[in-house]
Amino acid sequence: MTSNLLILTYFFYQKLYHLIMNNLNNSSKFLYLRKKYKYLIYENYTITKNENFLKLEFDFNIQNEIFFKPNIIIYRKNIYKSFFDAFDQSDELLNNIVFNIGLIELISYWKSVCTEQIIIKPYKLSQNQILWWKKIYFNGLGEFFYLNNIKTNFNDFVQIKSISNNKTKAFNIDLKNLFIIPVGGGKDSVVTLELLSGIKNNVPLIINPRQASLGCVNKAGFDNDSFIEIKRNLDPELLKLNSKGFLNGHTPFSALLAFVSVLSAYISGIKNIALSNESSANEPTVPDSEINHQYSKSFEFESDFRNYIKKYISPDFNYFSFLRPLSELQIAKLFSGFEKYFPVFKSCNVGSKTDEWCCNCPKCLFTFIILSPFLSTEQLFKIFKDNLFEKKSLLFIFNQLIGIEKVKPFECIGTVQEVNLALCMTIKKLDNNNLPYLLSYYKGTENFKKYQNQNPESILKNYNSDNFLLQKLENILKDKLLDKHSEL
Numbered sequence: 001m002t003s004n005l006l007i008l009t010y011f012f013y014q015k016l017y018h019l020i021m022n023n024l025n026n027s028s029k030f031l032y033l034r035k036k037y038k039y040l041i042y043e044n045y046t047i048t049k050n051e052n053f054l055k056l057e058f059d060f061n062i063q064n065e066i067f068f069k070p071n072i073i074i075y076r077k078n079i080y081k082s083f084f085d086a087f088d089q090s091d092e093l094l095n096n097i098v099f100n101i102g103l104i105e106l107i108s109y110w111k112s113v114c115t116e117q118i119i120i121k122p123y124k125l126s127q128n129q130i131l132w133w134k135k136i137y138f139n140g141l142g143e144f145f146y147l148n149n150i151k152t153n154f155n156d157f158v159q160i161k162s163i164s165n166n167k168t169k170a171f172n173i174d175l176k177n178l179f180i181i182p183v184g185g186g187k188d189s190v191v192t193l194e195l196l197s198g199i200k201n202n203v204p205l206i207i208n209p210r211q212a213s214l215g216c217v218n219k220a221g222f223d224n225d226s227f228i229e230i231k232r233n234l235d236p237e238l239l240k241l242n243s244k245g246f247l248n249g250h251t252p253f254s255a256l257l258a259f260v261s262v263l264s265a266y267i268s269g270i271k272n273i274a275l276s277n278e279s280s281a282n283e284p285t286v287p288d289s290e291i292n293h294q295y296s297k298s299f300e301f302e303s304d305f306r307n308y309i310k311k312y313i314s315p316d317f318n319y320f321s322f323l324r325p326l327s328e329l330q331i332a333k334l335f336s337g338f339e340k341y342f343p344v345f346k347s348c349n350v351g352s353k354t355d356e357w358c359c360n361c362p363k364c365l366f367t368f369i370i371l372s373p374f375l376s377t378e379q380l381f382k383i384f385k386d387n388l389f390e391k392k393s394l395l396f397i398f399n400q401l402i403g404i405e406k407v408k409p410f411e412c413i414g415t416v417q418e419v420n421l422a423l424c425m426t427i428k429k430l431d432n433n434n435l436p437y438l439l440s441y442y443k444g445t446e447n448f449k450k451y452q453n454q455n456p457e458s459i460l461k462n463y464n465s466d467n468f469l470l471q472k473l474e475n476i477l478k479d480k481l482l483d484k485h486s487e488l
Helices: 001-024 025-036 080-083 092-105 127-140 142-146 187-195 211-219 236-243 252-266 299-312 327-336 362-371 375-386 392-402 416-429 437-443 445-451 471-485
Strands: 041-050 053-062 066-067 071-075 117-120 159-162 176-182 201-207 228-233 270-275 316-321
Touching: 041 092, 041 392, 053 092, 066 236, 071 252, 071 299, 080 252, 092 252, 127 142, 127 159, 127 299, 176 187, 176 252, 187 211, 187 327, 187 471, 201 211, 201 252, 211 416, 228 252, 252 270, 252 299, 252 316, 327 362, 327 416, 327 471, 362 375, 362 392, 362 416, 392 416, 392 437, 437 445
Parallel strands: 041 117, 117 159, 176 201, 176 270, 201 228, 270 316
Antiparallel strands: 041 053, 053 066, 053 071, 071 228
16 A cells, blocks of 8 residues: 555656646746756766777766766767777876866756756866856857746856866877868858868868768768767757756757867867858847857857867867858858759758758748859759748748847847848849749838948958958968959
8 A cells, every 4th residue: 555655646746746847937937946956966977988989978967866868979980090099098188178078068957957056076167167167058048048038147047066176187289280170061161161171181070960961071072981970969868858848948059069079179189170150140149138049159159168278178279260250141152152062051950850951940041041142043942942032931030030020030040231131132133023022022121221222242341350260261261252252
C-alpha cells in the first residue's frame, strides 16, 4: 500500500506541476521557476579521444535534480593528425579552452529555468571574467528576455559564483599564419571563402554539417578531409524540458562558435579565425534598444571576445570578421558574381533539414530582396523555386523588413535602410507597368518616396573602419569592391 501511495503521490504532483507550467504566462513562469530552482552547477567536463574523434562532455545540473551531459565531437582529419597523435589530456591550454566552451554551452541550460545563481566548479574565475560572462549572457539573451516578456536587469538576472581554487592562465604558442573560415552554408561565408581563396592552405570549419555547408566547401574545392568537422549534441533532457513548458528561446550561437573556433585553431595549429559577420549585424532588432538577435555577430562582441581570448587564453589567436567593413547589400553584390554556389547555398533555417528554401520566412524573403538588384528574375526563381515578390502572404514580414512595423524579424538580416535601397534598385531595373505584388505595394508606401532618390552608392562604396583586418586583408577586400563597382 505504501509503495502504491508513493506512486500515486508522485503522479499527482507531476500532473499538478504540468498544470501549473501550462497555465502560467512566461513572465510568471520566470518567477515561478527561479523560486523553485535556486542554482545551476557547472560540475565538470571531460576530454576523451579515440581513433576517430575528440569528445568534450560537460556535466551540468539544476539543483542536483535535473542533470545534463551535452557533448561536442571533433572528428579526426589529416589537417590536425599530429595533434591527435600527440594528444595530452593534461594539456593546460586545451583544458582552459574546453572549460570556457562549457561556460558558453551552459547558457542553453540556464535559460530553461533562469536560476538566481550559477555555481562554477572546475576553475576559478576572476571578478572581471565573471562580469565578462554576465555581459555575454545578458546581451546574448536579450531576445529571449524580450520575447518571453521577462523583466530583469544586468545586476539581478543572475549571480555567478566560482568556488574552485584552480586558476587558468594564458599561454604564448607558436601558430601557422593560415586561416580557419567557419562556413554555415549561406552567402556570407561563400564570399569569404572566395575572396580568401588566393591564400593557400585555408581550412573551412563546419559545426553540425548540413547539405548547404558541405555543398559550399565542396564547390570551393575542399574535399571531406580538408575541413574541420564538429558535431554539437544538446542533451535530450533539455528538449524534454522544452516540451514540458520550461522557458525556451534564442541563445547566442555565434558566441559558442567563437570558442569552438579557438579550440579548432589550437588543435590545427592555425593563428587566424576569419568570420563572415558584416557591419549590418550591429543594428538592433528592436529600435532604440540593445536587443539584437545578432548580438554575438556584432562588432561589440567581436571586440570583447578578442580581448578575453588575449587576456585569459592566448594572445596569439587572431579572431576577426573578414566582412566586418561591409554591409549585407555589398556582400550580396559580391556574392552575385559566384554563380557556381547558386544551386547549393541556403540561408533558410526553417528548411535547413531538408536543404530547401521554405519561401515563407523572414530569412528567405530578406535574402530574395537583397539579391534582387543584382540577379535576374529568372536567376532568383531558379534559386528559390518561387517568386517571393508575388506572395501576398509575406506582406507582414515585408513590412517588418522595410521598417513599417517597428520591430524587425528576429533573424540574421540586414538593416532597414539596406532593404529599402535594394527594393528601390530592383524597381528601377524592372518594368514598372508590370511589377509583382510586393513591389507594387512598396511603390505606394512612404518608404519608396523616402528612398527612391537615394544613391545606393552611399552604401555600396562604404567601408566601415570598425574592424580588425590585417592590411593585406583590407587590400583584398578593397580591391574586390573596386572591381565590382567598375561593373555598375
